[in-house]
Amino acid sequence: MISNLALLLTVLSCQELPAQQTWIDQELPGLVTLYEKLHQSPELSFQEKETSAKMAAILKENGFEVIENIGGYGVAGVLRNGKGPTVLVRADTDALPIVEDTGLAYASKVRATEQDGHEVGVMHACGHDIHMTVWSGVAAYLAQNKSQWSGTLLFVAQPAEERGAGSAAMLADGLYEKTVTPDFALALHVTGMMPVGDVGLCKGYALANVDSVNITVRGKGGHGSTPQVTHDPIALAARIVTGLQNIVSREISPFDPAVVTVGSIHGGSKHNIISDRVDLQLTVRSYEASVRAKVLAAIERCAVNEGRAAGFPEDLLPLVELLDEHTPAAYNDPEFTERIASAMRATLGDARVHDAPPVMGGEDFGRFGPAADCPSSIFWLGVSSKEMFQASIVNGTALPNIHSDKFAPSPSGAIRTGVLAMTAAVLDLLQ
Ligand SMILES: [Zn+2]
Ligand SMILES: [Zn+2]
Missing domain, CATH: 3.30.70.360 (Alpha-Beta Plaits)
Structure with missing residues (x-):
């Protein structure tokens, strides 16, 4: 009886998988094109004008009510779909003053002027272009599949993360008063230290x-x-x-x-x-x-x-x-993080969802949960190609990670996994 019930539950939990996977497989080429465009047009912190306009347009195309210029170039979109909780999903939009040295066909050649007046190369070396692409994919999936969830989405495209300033500016400018106050807050961050296809979740303090x-x-x-x-x-x-x-x-x-x-x-x-x-x-x-x-x-x-x-x-x-540029620690509510981890396991499989250790890096996503007095969690998305990851284990070669001029995510697999993982988490919260 128990094994029959377990089998039934497995079948039921797997029934939704093909819908999401079929969708992402159809949409992936378009999302990869979006990623390459974003990668080729990075903007420095506080200068994300074109990027934020692009994010606002994507939300509008998907039927969100959109407010722009919140705390600078911040964008927020709300999509209401019946009763239920409100889930915030954040992507950050800024790039770094780094001359790209990946040799990729779609490498950035952009140069821009820093606030202090000197000219620099600009590169999405922290993977915020992957974050925006995944966020766009999740927004599109949820907008096109409203029968699968009930509640409200608050999608936030946040500028100036690299300066630890964007989330504070958006909240100080009344992000929640202008939109809705979330019951849960979610984000992801790429890492070169995990292979494509894998995600990692840290319970408790995740970033410092x-x-x-x-x-x-x-x-x-x-x-x-x-x-x-x-x-x-x-x-x-x-x-x-x-x-x-x-x-x-x-x-x-x-x-x-x-x-x-x-x-x-x-x-x-x-x-x-x-x-x-x-x-x-x-x-x-x-x-x-x-x-x-x-x-x-x-x-x-x-x-x-x-x-x-x-x-x-x-x-x-x-x-x-x-200095007045404090970034607060990002605390992943343990119970909430376990809930979204199990939703991701049901979609990606147990072997692809890992416990991640805390790090002493910073991420200003940590402000969104406490400002709404709600649980929040940010998880890691692996972006190193399986070949590179394997070679690093066999030969001990260092994997280019974020903030490196050679950081080169393997986009299609990372975007696919990111959309599936984030969508699984949101759908679980909005059942
Ligand atoms: Zn960064
Ligand atoms: Zn980052």
């Missing part, structure tokens, strides 16, 4: 709080031969950099992940000149808010007191500045 800190180490310059009449900011900067390493190792529990990295240090001009300034730039990562607060306070305490320990006068102690 990201903070940027500047430390200005002030000094009193002079001749390199007479350090006793100067306050050497380079020697002090070295003490600070070394001292900062003790924060995570000595002050934070080994069970609370945190990172303090000094990514930039600049000071001095010549062998025999003691300068009067060194600039440090730090990235700080954490999950828990309390750990974040503790690490940031410790950085200031360490920098200022190293100055005192080095005998610097109070008016020359280091200045510590927390």
Whole structure:
């Protein structure tokens, strides 16, 4: 009896598969063309004018009510289809200042001007073009198959993710007030570290709080031969950099992940000149808010007191500045994440749906769930070709991953899996 019931349930759960798979197989060539067009026309953060217009047009074609220019070039579309919860599906739209070096026929040749005025190459090196293509496919499938679900869709095309600013800007501009407030929020992000066909879900903290800190180490310059009449900011900067390493190792529990990295240090001009300034730039990562607060306070305490320990006068102690570009941690509600994982397993098969470890990277998708007080989850979509992935296992060759000028997703398989996985999750939530 139990085995007959199990068989029946398997048959029932598989009945919907052919509809989605037939649809995606028919639509895939068009989606790959869309992907290649998006890949060839990347736009930098805060400059996503054409990309957002394209996303708005796609939603309109599918019958969504669309609002544009939310928090800059943000776009939101609502599709109502009877009673039921509201599901937010986000794609991010910006690209990176990188000269593409993939050699692909559809490689980007775009150049643009950064906010600071210098010209750069532009590349979708973080795969946001895959995100937009999958999002477009999911929107089209759901719009064309309304009999399969009941509820409301909120599709969000978010700009300026790479600056950690786009989701905050959209929410501050009243995203939910202008549209609807979601009951669930979903997104995906590509990864070169998994093969095409696979997805990975992390329960709990998936991505980290990201903070940027500047430390200005002030000094009193002079001749390199007479350090006793100067306050050497380079020697002090070295003490600070070394001292900062003790924060995570000595002050934070080994069970609370945190990172303090000094990514930039600049000071001095010549062998025999003691300068009067060194600039440090730090990235700080954490999950828990309390750990974040503790690490940031410790950085200031360490920098200022190293100055005192080095005998610097109070008016020359280091200045510590927390920049206004915080990205909050992305917390994947465990129960919600397990729910969508099982929906994906029913569509993709158990072998294709993995538990993914947390990472200390940042993703400003983490704001959408807390702003609506609803569960949210972002999952990983594998984009490395099976051949490349196999070769990396056999030969140990590194896989080009996001933010690399050689990052080259294998589009058709990744888009197919992304649409099937995201559609499975949304349909499960809107039954
Ligand atoms: Zn990125
Ligand atoms: Zn990204």
